[in-house]
Amino acid sequence: MLKPTLIKLVPVLPFIVLALAAVVAAVHVRYYW
């Protein structure tokens, strides 16, 4: 169950990571600037 999910996730992982990075950056700008 876990393995097929992981296999499907790996190709899109960089894009998820980039999207998450954008969210974290936005939160930092909102609360730390």
Next chain:
Amino acid sequence: MASVGLADPPARDSVWSELATQQLPIVVTVFAAGVAASYLQHGTLVGAGSPFPLAGISVPLWHLLWLGFWTGYTMALVGEATGIFSLPYVMSILRFDNIHVSPTNLVITVINPLGALLGFRKAGQWNLDFALWPCLGSLLGSQVGPFIRVRYLSDPVPFKALVGLALFWLGVYLVWSITPWYLRGRDAQRLFAERFRARAREQAAAGKLPSGLPRDAAIRTLERSWRRVRIAFLDQEWTLSVPKLLALGAAVGVIASTLGVGGGFLMTPLLVTAFKMPMYVIVAATIPFVMVQSIVGLFSYMVVVPALTGRYDPPEWAFGFFVAAPAVFGAWLAAKTQRFVPESYLKLVAGVITGVGGLLYIVNWFVPLPFKI
């Protein structure tokens, strides 16, 4: 670091043992170095409620760890190192844009390729005769860059414009490298990739792990002198001019140490263009170059520049270590998953982000933008 996907795909348990015995000790050691540096330099744990005094900013520790991971991971996937992505993020999002940011980023670029270096050495992507000359060139070039930074680029706006040029170059290169026009002119790389895929198919058909390279494949030196180095990998050969490698190392060293990045973003495309080599071979020179260049640049910021100008701008050591530790893990994860990731789409996305970011920095130098950058 682009060719990480070409390394032997290891067996399942060897991946976990490699993570546990080779990569995690580096990550933990670098993180511990960050904690130690924080107490030694500032007497407290910066990032855990305390601001970074040299950087002049407050940022939680988890954010630095996250920054190291995502830049190390995504940049390694497109064949670059953390430095060229972490620098603009640190300057524009975290607002750490004084002179200390350059030596601090060099701390990251020294450590980031460490895990990859060990992996490449094991896989035979290693040749000191090839790596020596660009590294020697950087001994000279990387001494000069910090003087330019301290003397002429201490103001953030022109400095960011220069970073913008570097980012724009990288963005254009990343997008250009997935176009058919680029691939058409790279016969050596194409030939290498075709052979790699053919061998991987043979191995898979024989019921073995689909490795594209023989286990004992290594970059061999056929000839070396003061004028040229001849190296071979599998049945391909390249003759490299030593003065050209030296000059390249010196020139890239000047630019990279001025910015406070590793220099791989310039060195890799220039080597590909000048010598028509596949990425698998190029990393044998670029990774040692990035590390040597960063060490020399750091030495210049900390010793040479203060000795000659009286101006001392040390790195924010803990900041550098905290970003570098997860970056090592991110680059390793990228190496292991690269062959499953759609490289062209990622290069396009990363290329557009870096290109547009670079363009904004450049425009901001000519016409101040209505928002902070």
